[in-house]
Amino acid sequence: MSKTEGYDQEKKNLLESGVVGMFTGKTYFIAGHARLPQGMAARSIFDTLTITVEADAKYHVILEASCTLATDHGRDFIGQLLRGCSLQDGIEDLSRRIMDFYQGKAQNALMAALRDLHNQYLLYIQK
Template sequence: MNNVIFIAGHARLPGGMAAQSMFQTLTVTAELDRRYGVILECSCTLATEHGREFINQTLRGYSLRDGIEGPVKAIENNYSGKAKNAITAALKDLYKQFEMLQKEND
């Protein structure tokens, strides 16, 4: 399992959402291949299992070594819901965590 890393990104949820009553923030987590930065599995704190699985299917396979633009665009083009901005912000935060890990390992 040394070739897999786990990182998380966080963002504030908008008011009026089901998930917002449970959490103040949305979290996106990802298991990444350490060498290539590919998202192997991904999850988030959306309220429904269906939503969480959709995010996983949408983001799986992207390499963070290629930047965060691809995953963000995938969410912007394919997800329509109140949490869209929070998901993209959490992805950007997750990417910052990835960049910090890369700098530490260089």
């Protein structure tokens, strides 16, 4: 069974049990941070850009993702790019998605925050 198939079955089981939206101990939350470039709207609110993810503890698949970009649209778009990828596969695919599909001023900060997030993930799995 592939990671995605296993995750899909586990998600189906959670949906059927009615516990979706309730913390079950089957996920974890990780954040990565990077400095924002000058001249960005989000810089007036935050000095750093943060990417946060909630991932499945078994397959390390990103279930939800967000970031501190200034607009809802930007935050939602980054969430769409990252959702469904497994952190245990490294960040190459995630990096490529950001480089190919996000063309805003925060691209380099997003990449740096993603690298920091992955480093935090590596520390987490070593525990």
